[in-house]
Amino acid sequence: MAYQPVQQPRLADVITERLEALILEGSLRPGQRLPPERELAERFGVSRPSLREAIQKLSARGLLTSRQGGGTFISEELNGGYSDPLLEMLSRHGEFHLDLLEFRDAMEGISAYYAALRSTPTDKALLISRFEELEACFKGRDPVLEARADAAFHMAIAESAHNVLLLHTIRGIFHLLEKSIVDNLAHLFEKADSRPRLMEQHRALLDAILEGRAEDARARAHEHLVFVEEGLLEVERAETRAQRALRRSQVMPPDAR
Numbered sequence: 001m002a003y004q005p006v007q008q009p010r011l012a013d014v015i016t017e018r019l020e021a022l023i024l025e026g027s028l029r030p031g032q033r034l035p036p037e038r039e040l041a042e043r044f045g046v047s048r049p050s051l052r053e054a055i056q057k058l059s060a061r062g063l064l065t066s067r068q069g070g071g072t073f074i075s076e077e078l079n080g081g082y083s084d085p086l087l088e089m090l091s092r093h094g095e096f097h098l099d100l101l102e103f104r105d106a107m108e109g110i111s112a113y114y115a116a117l118r119s120t121p122t123d124k125a126l127l128i129s130r131f132e133e134l135e136a137c138f139k140g141r142d143p144v145l146e147a148r149a150d151a152a153f154h155m156a157i158a159e160s161a162h163n164v165l166l167l168h169t170i171r172g173i174f175h176l177l178e179k180s181i182v183d184n185l186a187h188l189f190e191k192a193d194s195r196p197r198l199m200e201q202h203r204a205l206l207d208a209i210l211e212g213r214a215e216d217a218r219a220r221a222h223e224h225l226v227f228v229e230e231g232l233l234e235v236e237r238a239e240t241r242a243q244r245a246l247r248r249s250q251v252m253p254p255d256a257r
Contacts, residue, residue, distance in 0.1 A: 015054035030078040099247045105225045114161035114219040116209045123160035147181040
């Protein structure tokens with residue numbers, strides 16, 4: 001029987017695969033600068049020529065970009081999957097926010113479920129930190145900062161799920177998510193009890209993940225997004241009624257009022 005000789009993988013190919021894995025798992029993020037060549041070679045325990053070859057391969061694949069005198073960066077284009085003109089146009093229409101909430105309900109419910117099962121001590125420490133930042137922003141009552149902290153908390157949950165498809169799907173809509181949350185909070189905060197209710201929901205979601213209660217974590221994520229959706233629908237209905245009353249007052253003759 002003839003045996004095929006075992007091919008020893010080239011060192012540059014191994015480095016390429018490791019760097020790709022770091023990008024996929026979210027350890028290296030779009031726009032992030034790579035450490036200097038010498039430092040990165042030392043971390044991998046490889047020669048600089050092998051590292052340089054791997055970087056050239058990733059650059060040819062569009063995953064890395066070089067800036068004159070500024071180093072090598074993870075390509076910003078990896079964030080562009082959901083930023084085409086169609087979605088930007090859709091985001092300007094009211095129904096899009098409800099569609100996005102339905103999408104988040106599906107994606108974030110799964111993320112919370114797996115985060116409860118798979119989150120590491122490092123993940124849990126980051127989740128607690130993101131929650132504390134969110135809590136501080138809610139006390140400051142700046143809707144833009146609150147929205148950023150809110151989105152960052154939910155992104156940390158996606159990272160803790162350790163599913164690369166979930167992570168990059170949610171990361172792809174991050175800028176839309178932030179904008180949507182700003183709009184959502186602006187409407188929800190018209191009701192006095194909204195802030196404490198939202199913080200209670202985030203706390204319950206965090207506790208379920210930290211304690212490994214996967215089904216409960218998914219339920220808490222769903223409960224939170226249903227609350228947001230119902231709040232928005234209530235605001236929309238109130239606005240519709242106000243507009244209808246205004247139109248009637250403008251068209252009805254004085255003697256008919």
